[in-house]
Amino acid sequence: MNEGDTFRPDQDRPGVEAAPDTDGAVSLHELENSLGFLLRISQVRAYERFYAAFDEIGLRPGEFSVMWVILRNPGVRQGLLAETLGIKPAQMTKMIRRLEVQDRIRRVIPDDDRRSVRLYLTEGGEAFVRDHRDAFFGHDDYHNHGLSDAECRQLAHLLRRYSGVGRKADD
Amino acid sequence: MNEGDTFRPDQDRPGVEAAPDTDGAVSLHELENSLGFLLRISQVRAYERFYAAFDEIGLRPGEFSVMWVILRNPGVRQGLLAETLGIKPAQMTKMIRRLEVQDRIRRVIPDDDRRSVRLYLTEGGEAFVRDHRDAFFGHDDYHNHGLSDAECRQLAHLLRRYSGVGRKADD
DNA sequence: TTTAAATTGTTTCCGAGTAAAGAATTTCGT
DNA sequence: ACGAAATTCTTTACTCGGAAACAATTTAAA
Numbered sequence: 001m002n003e004g005d006t007f008r009p010d011q012d013r014p015g016v017e018a019a020p021d022t023d024g025a026v027s028l029h030e031l032e033n034s035l036g037f038l039l040r041i042s043q044v045r046a047y048e049r050f051y052a053a054f055d056e057i058g059l060r061p062g063e064f065s066v067m068w069v070i071l072r073n074p075g076v077r078q079g080l081l082a083e084t085l086g087i088k089p090a091q092m093t094k095m096i097r098r099l100e101v102q103d104r105i106r107r108v109i110p111d112d113d114r115r116s117v118r119l120y121l122t123e124g125g126e127a128f129v130r131d132h133r134d135a136f137f138g139h140d141d142y143h144n145h146g147l148s149d150a151e152c153r154q155l156a157h158l159l160r161r162y163s164g165v166g167r168k169a170d171d
Numbered sequence: 172m173n174e175g176d177t178f179r180p181d182q183d184r185p186g187v188e189a190a191p192d193t194d195g196a197v198s199l200h201e202l203e204n205s206l207g208f209l210l211r212i213s214q215v216r217a218y219e220r221f222y223a224a225f226d227e228i229g230l231r232p233g234e235f236s237v238m239w240v241i242l243r244n245p246g247v248r249q250g251l252l253a254e255t256l257g258i259k260p261a262q263m264t265k266m267i268r269r270l271e272v273q274d275r276i277r278r279v280i281p282d283d284d285r286r287s288v289r290l291y292l293t294e295g296g297e298a299f300v301r302d303h304r305d306a307f308f309g310h311d312d313y314h315n316h317g318l319s320d321a322e323c324r325q326l327a328h329l330l331r332r333y334s335g336v337g338r339k340a341d342d
Numbered sequence: 343t344t345t346a347a348a349t350t351g352t353t354t355c356c357g358a359g360t361a362a363a364g365a366a367t368t369t370c371g372t
Numbered sequence: 373a374c375g376a377a378a379t380t381c382t383t384t385a386c387t388c389g390g391a392a393a394c395a396a397t398t399t400a401a402a
Contacts, residue, residue, distance in 0.1 A: 026247055028240060028255070029243050031236060031239055032336065032337050033308070035316075035323065035327060038327055039210065040217075040232075040257070041334045041336050042210050042330050042333050042334040044257050045333065046210050049207075061211075065202060065208055068201075072200050077350085081197065084197040084199070087389090088389070088390055089350085089351065089390095090354095090390060091388080091389055093353085094389085113397080114396080114397060115398065116351075116397090117350085117351070137205060138205075145206075145332070145333045145334075146332065152206065153204075154329060155329040155330070155333065156204050156205075156206060156209055159206070159210065159213050159326070160203065161318060162213050162318060163215075163316075166199070166203050231358095249381070250379090258359090260360095260381065260382085261362095261381090261383080261384095262358080262360070263381090265359090284367080284380085285366080285368085286366065286379065287379085287381075288381070
């Protein structure tokens with residue numbers, strides 16, 4: 001019953017081994033100072049909070065950001081948008097298609113460079129952004145972290161520096 | 172040539188539309204203060220840095236963390252490990268299998284509860300953690316963010332609070 | 343001009359992560 | 373003690389995101 005099952009390189013026989021660590025609480029030690037680890041855990045939380053707030057209206061994580069940037073930069077080229085938001089071209093193609101089907105954005109092939117795609121919000125898209133802007137940015141908030149306003153600003157500042165977003169040396 | 176291609180709801184005809192935003196730089200506006208957005212971008216950077224440093228030895232993002240926690244909590248139950256690290260059970264099963272095939276961890280089915288799996292590092296696993304510990308935690312670093320030590324600690328502190336990791340009210 | 347190279351976006355295919363169902367074992371209720 | 377419910381892990385089937393190959397167009401070179 002041990003060898004021939006699906007694929008299981010020996011082991012997992014019942015064992016009297018080094019006494020198991022008392023259960024109940026697992027200690028992370030240095031991991032609690034690892035930025036990579038903390039960033040991952042934090043992003044998982046952020047996603048949970050996002051879905052809790054926006055799943056009901058069928059909004060996906062990247063979509064609002066994309067619409068927001070298009071609103072603020074009408075006619076932006078698709079590739080440049082992708083690069084700015086750290087979204088890969090293949091993925092951006094899918095997102096744009098979905099948003100276009102929902103009639104929230106418009107794709108325009110300009111005559112002066114027919115390889116590229118320029119993006120605009122439709123009226124519906126603009127209305128959508130207007131309607132959910134406060135919810136997304138947290139004036140109204142789905143942000144159930146217990147951080148104060150000052151801490152939020154501080155955290156945002158450090159993340160901008162960590163990631164190099166915005167560039168101009170930040171604050 | 173417009174309608175019957177693959178699937179393309181009208182649009183994308185060449186257009187003279189609202190003059191496109193001057194290219195060159197895209198402005199993010201409020202997005203630069205969005206923690207959700209900044210966390211995502213930061214984690215993308217963290218992954219890039221991780222792969223740049225550890226891809227050559229075939230180490231995947233979650234694996235070192237898992238080995239580290241097992242080293243510090245020998246005999247930890249697989250499910251508890253998963254919960255602690257925010258990894259879903261199904262995914263944990265795959266990771267554990269891979270690490271077992273690499274002979275870095277040992278799965279032990281305890282006699283007192285034969286549903287569960289307790290995890291230990293092999294000698295090779297312990298050696299591996301010893302060998303890469305400094306590289307991973309950044310005494311030696313692949314961490315090319317420009318943050319000072321104090322800023323790193325501050326960022327870690329805020330991320331712990333944001334994510335609720337560690338629990339005991341942090342500092 | 344005419345061909346080669348670069349740019350831009352799309353398609354195809356594959357891996358990582360997950361929800362849901364399943365299998366094995368233990369615990370609880372009666 | 374017996375069967376139902378809960379626990380723990382695994383399997384299956386699916387979706388999301390990405391690398392690589394591709395197609396269309398523009399720019400550079402010959």
